[in-house]
Amino acid sequence: xxxxxxxxxxxxxxxxxxxxxxxxxxxxxxxxxxxxxxxxxxxxxxxxxxxxxxxxxxxxxxxxxxxxxxxxxxxxxxxxxxxxxxxxxxxxxxxxxxxxxxxxxxxxxxxxxxxxxxxxxxxxxxxxxxxxxxxxxxxxxxxxxxxxxxxxxxxxxxxxxxxxxxxxxxxxxxxxxxxxxxxxxxxxxxxxxxxxxxxxxxxxxxxxxxxxxxxxxxxxxxxxxxxxxxxxxxxxxxxxxx
Numbered sequence: 215x216x217x218x219x220x221x222x223x224x225x226x227x228x229x230x231x232x233x234x235x236x237x238x239x240x241x242x243x244x245x246x247x248x249x250x251x252x253x254x255x256x257x258x259x260x261x262x263x264x265x266x267x268x269x270x271x272x273x274x275x276x277x278x279x280x281x282x283x284x285x286x287x288x289x290x291x292x293x294x295x296x297x298x299x300x301x302x303x304x305x306x307x308x309x310x311x312x313x314x315x316x317x318x319x320x321x322x323x324x325x326x327x328x329x330x331x332x333x334x335x336x337x338x339x340x341x342x343x344x345x346x347x348x349x350x351x352x353x354x355x356x357x358x359x360x361x362x363x364x365x366x367x368x369x370x371x372x373x374x375x376x377x378x379x380x381x382x383x384x385x386x387x388x389x390x391x392x393x394x395x396x397x398x399x400x401x402x403x404x405x406x407x408x409x410x411x412x413x414x415x416x417x418x419x420x421x422x423x424x425x426x427x428x429x430x431x432x433x434x435x436x437x438x439x440x441x442x443x444x445x446x447x448x449x450x451x452x453x454x455x456x
Contacts, residue, residue, distance in 0.1 A: 218266035219258065222318040224295040230259035231320075232330065235287045236269065249274040251283065259290055271300075275323045286333025293324040 233253035240247045254269040272278065283289060298319035 216264065218264045218268065220266050221295060221320075225318050226294070226296060228292065228294045228325070230290060230292050231265070232257050232259045232288060232290050233270075235283050235285050235289060237285060238274065239271070241271075251278055253289070270320055272320065272324070273322050277324055277327050281327040281329055283327070283329060284333065287329050288331040289327055290330050291324040291327045293320045295319070296321055298322070 233256045236252040236254040239250045239252065241250055242248075250271050251274045252269055252271050256265040256268055256270060257263060258265065281289065295318065298317055298321075300315055300317045300319060
């Protein structure tokens with residue numbers, strides 16, 4: 215098993231190192247909170263030798279954010295090994311067992327940072343997102359096509375509706391004309407019935423006044439004026455008994 219290389223043995227030297235982004239955090243300063251990032255599995259990039267300590271907290275400076283680091287990424291960074299301060303600055307935190315102390319570590323800001331390999335899970339998530347995006351585009355295209363078909367169908371239904379409304383208006387107009395014709399016909403029939411009733415009354419009166427001969431004469435007069443109804447004929451043919 216390869217023994218770890220003490221970081222103190224590389225003091226004042228500049229080397230390339232590799233590590234895995236473990237997590238992000240923060241630490242208190244005199245005025246505010248400083249954002250930090252922890253790298254684990256630290257190794258010398260040239261020979262792959264592991265380091266002691268095997269992890270280190272860096273301040274999250276611009277060089278890290280520009281590289282776009284994420285948890286689980288394997289990164290390559292160039293830094294100087296030098297005297298550094300480690301631990302918490304708050305004097306009330308001594309009971310936590312991590313007071314501020316001088317150690318040999320990395321400079322607060324690496325000279326360069328490059329992502330060597332993305333975490334496999336992120337690649338899987340990216341592929342999943344790409345598939346989901348493709349499915350969404352397909353569904354969107356299908357929805358747009360369906361919308362266009364529905365628009366055409368709606369236009370056709372609207373045209374049919376206008377045609378049916380015109381037919382309804384024409385049918386209502388025709389019904390109105392038929393109702394008027396029916397009313398005129400009923401009024402004409404009623405007038406004819408009234409005229410026939412008056413004629414029957416006159417016939418009956420004359421029959422009683424002049425007797426059978428008078429009824430025969432009246433019958434002849436009715437024939438000259440027009441065809442007699444069965445009721446008129448019966449009244450004239452059968453004079454009342456005396």
